[in-house]
Amino acid sequence: MNGLLPALLAGIAAMLAVAAAGEALAVGKANTEESAGGARAWLAATIEPLRRARREGYLPTSDERFRLALLFSLGAVAGGWWLAGPVAGLMLAVAAPLLAGWLISRGRRRYRRAVEKSLPEVARAIADCLSAGHSPRGALGAAIASLEGPARSEFQTMRHELEAGAPTTDAVRNLATRFGSPRVDAFATALLSQRLAGGDLAALLRRFAEGAAERDRVAEDARSATAQARFTGYLVVAMPVGAALFTELLQPGFFASIVDSVPALILVGISLVLQVTGFILISKLARIGVT
Numbered sequence: 001m002n003g004l005l006p007a008l009l010a011g012i013a014a015m016l017a018v019a020a021a022g023e024a025l026a027v028g029k030a031n032t033e034e035s036a037g038g039a040r041a042w043l044a045a046t047i048e049p050l051r052r053a054r055r056e057g058y059l060p061t062s063d064e065r066f067r068l069a070l071l072f073s074l075g076a077v078a079g080g081w082w083l084a085g086p087v088a089g090l091m092l093a094v095a096a097p098l099l100a101g102w103l104i105s106r107g108r109r110r111y112r113r114a115v116e117k118s119l120p121e122v123a124r125a126i127a128d129c130l131s132a133g134h135s136p137r138g139a140l141g142a143a144i145a146s147l148e149g150p151a152r153s154e155f156q157t158m159r160h161e162l163e164a165g166a167p168t169t170d171a172v173r174n175l176a177t178r179f180g181s182p183r184v185d186a187f188a189t190a191l192l193s194q195r196l197a198g199g200d201l202a203a204l205l206r207r208f209a210e211g212a213a214e215r216d217r218v219a220e221d222a223r224s225a226t227a228q229a230r231f232t233g234y235l236v237v238a239m240p241v242g243a244a245l246f247t248e249l250l251q252p253g254f255f256a257s258i259v260d261s262v263p264a265l266i267l268v269g270i271s272l273v274l275q276v277t278g279f280i281l282i283s284k285l286a287r288i289g290v291t
Contacts, residue, residue: 046071053107056153057115057178060104068104069097111150116183117216118151123187123209130202136194137168154178183212233282237275 046067052058060068076092125146129139141159144152154175161171169192176188190208194201248254258264
């Protein structure tokens with residue numbers, strides 16, 4: 001009996017140790033999952049303004065811009081350090097906030113272009129509602145049901161203004177003011193002309209839709225005709241960067257050797273300025289505007 005008691009106590013202690021280890025692992029896993037979930041939530045919340053800028057034309061707040069700049073800077077430091085060392089990482093970290101601002105501006109421009117391209121559809125929807133017996137104010141709210149994408153988001157804002165009691169004229173003018181676009185201004189003028197001069201607003205909106213659709217077709221034809229030339233220009237601008245990355249793959253340490261040489265850094269800086277200037281000029285020459 002005296003010999004069995006220590007063995008029994010040892011077995012109970014082993015069972016308790018196994019249970020404690022299992023509980024510790026479970027708690028550690030839960031904490032790890034909670035931390036990972038928090039990191040994912042922070043990352044999603046940080047990137048969300050970029051998505052909203054493209055989907056809703058959203059302008060991020062100062063705090064949201066700061067978090068985006070911080071995220072891009074951390075990524076630039078890590079990537080630059082891994083590719084070419086700490087100096088390149090710090091240089092990329094300085095440029096990273098500019099990239100974040102450019103992405104926001106690009107998303108807002110794409111949102112604006114999407115709304116402008118949807119104006120013929122919007123004009124037809126409002127004209128159909130007017131033909132069905134709605135008043136101009138009622139047609140603006142009823143037409144939203146047939147819209148999709150950025151146009152629906154933008155005219156949903158207008159409907160909220162109308163439901164809050166804003167005059168129709170003010171709601172339409174607010175739309176034109178938000179965009180500052182000649183095409184949106186023309187659309188707003190067409191909507192407001194009936195209040196000033198009377199006439200058949202539905203027919204006017206249908207003519208506007210036909211004209212706007214024709215302008216879009218002309219612009220698409222022009223883009224198709226110049227697509228090869230634009231691609232060639234962008235390819236020429238991107239070739240030095242691709243050649244440098246390919247050289248780094250073939251001969252690791254190529255970027256580090258450039259960083260260690262002051263004349264090489266000066267030449268690379270000049271070439272980057274010329275490359276960026278060429279890219280901007282090609283983008284401007286290739287841009288096709290339809291008003």
